[in-house]
Amino acid sequence: xxxxxxxxxxxxxxxxxxxxxxxxxxxxxxxxxxxxxxxxxxxxxxxxxxxxxxxxxxxxxxxxxxxxxxxxxxxxxxxxxxxxxxxxxxxxxxxxxxxxxxxxxxxxxxxxxxxxxxxxxxxxxxxxxxxxxxxxxxxxxxxxxxxxxxxxxxxxxxxxxxxxxxxxxxxxxxxxxxxxxxxxxxxxxxxxxxxxxxxxxxxxxxxxxxxxxxxxxxxxxxxxxxxxxxxxxxxxxxxxxxxxxxxxxxxxxxxxxxxxxxxxxxxxxxxxxxxxxxxxxxx
Numbered sequence: 001x002x003x004x005x006x007x008x009x010x011x012x013x014x015x016x017x018x019x020x021x022x023x024x025x026x027x028x029x030x031x032x033x034x035x036x037x038x039x040x041x042x043x044x045x046x047x048x049x050x051x052x053x054x055x056x057x058x059x060x061x062x063x064x065x066x067x068x069x070x071x072x073x074x075x076x077x078x079x080x081x082x083x084x085x086x087x088x089x090x091x092x093x094x095x096x097x098x099x100x101x102x103x104x105x106x107x108x109x110x111x112x113x114x115x116x117x118x119x120x121x122x123x124x125x126x127x128x129x130x131x132x133x134x135x136x137x138x139x140x141x142x143x144x145x146x147x148x149x150x151x152x153x154x155x156x157x158x159x160x161x162x163x164x165x166x167x168x169x170x171x172x173x174x175x176x177x178x179x180x181x182x183x184x185x186x187x188x189x190x191x192x193x194x195x196x197x198x199x200x201x202x203x204x205x206x207x208x209x210x211x212x213x214x215x216x217x218x219x220x221x222x223x224x225x226x227x228x229x230x231x232x233x234x235x236x237x238x239x240x241x242x243x244x245x246x247x248x249x250x251x252x253x254x255x256x257x258x259x260x261x262x263x264x265x266x267x268x269x270x271x272x273x274x275x276x277x278x279x280x281x282x283x
Contacts, residue, residue, distance in 0.1 A: 021132075022129060022132055027128050027132070028128060030057070030109075033112075034060065034111075047075070053123060055125050060082055060084070063097075063099050064086070065088050065089070066090070066091075094189075094190035101184055110177070110178045114225075116223060116224055120221060123221040131180075138213055139206065140214065141160070141171060141217075143176065147226060156224075162207055165200075165207055165248075170200050187206055188205065197240035197241055205248075241257075242258070
C-alpha cells in the first residue's frame with residue numbers, strides 16, 4: 001500500500017518484469033472517455049493510440065457534442081465493438097466527461113481529448129500493473145509530455161500534495177490520471193461550473209479526502225496536446241485557479257498565491273492601460 005506523497009519509479013527492465021507478474025485476466029477493465037466536437041483532424045490519433053494498446057480489457061466511450069464536420073464519420077469507420085458513441089446537445093468538457101463516467105463499465109477511468117495519445121503500447125498495462133502492485137488505489141498517475149506546436153515540449157510531473165495544490169499546481173495532466181470508478185461516488189464528479197480548471201478542482205477534493213490512496217510513477221506515458229492558448233483562456237485559467245484556491249484553502253493562501261503570479265501583475269498593468277486609454281484617449 002502506498003501512502004499519499006510516496007512515489008513509485010520503474011525502469012524499462014522493471015517494466016518487463018511487471019508485465020510478466022500478472023495474467024491477463026487479473027487486469028481490471030479500463031474505460032477511456034473522449035469528448036469530441038469538430039475533431040476530424042485529431043480524433044484518429046487518439047483512438048489509434050488506445051486501440052493498439054497491449055491490454056486485455058478496455059472500452060472507449062466517446063461523447064460528441066453535435067459535430068458537423070467529419071468527426072462522426074471518422075469514429076464510425078473504426079467498426080470496433082470496444083467503441084461506444086454518445087451524443088450531447090452542447091459542448092461542455094466537464095459535463096461531457098461526467099456523461100462518460102456515468103456510462104463507463106471499467107474499474108478505472110481515464111480521460112483523453114482529441115489530439116492526446118498514449119506514448120507506448122504498454123501504457124495501460126504499465127499503469128494497471130502499478131495499480132495492482134498497490135492494491136488498486138483510488139488513483140494512479142504518471143508524467144505527461146506537454147506540447148503546443150510552438151515551443152519545445154515539456155514534461156509535467158509533480159508530487160500530489162496540498163502544498164503544491166495551494167500553489168495552484170497539479171501533479172500532472174488530467175490525461176495522465178486513472179481514477180478508480182468509485183472515487184467519483186466519494187468526492188463527486190467534475191464541477192461543470194469550470195471551463196478549464198475542473199481537473200484541478202477534482203485534485204483538490206481528492207487530496208483533501210484522507211481516506212483516498214494513490215500511486216504514481218515519474219515515467220511519461222501520455223502526450224498532451226495543449227492546443228492554441230488564447231489570452232481569454234489564460235485569464236479564465238487564472239480566475240478559476242483563484243476561486244478554487246480560495247474555496248478550499250481560504251483567504252491567506254489565496255493572497256500568497258496572488259503575489260507569486262506574474263500574470264496577475266501583467267493583467268493589472270493591462271487593465272490600467274485600458275482605463276487610461278478610455279478616459280484620457282491616449283496610450
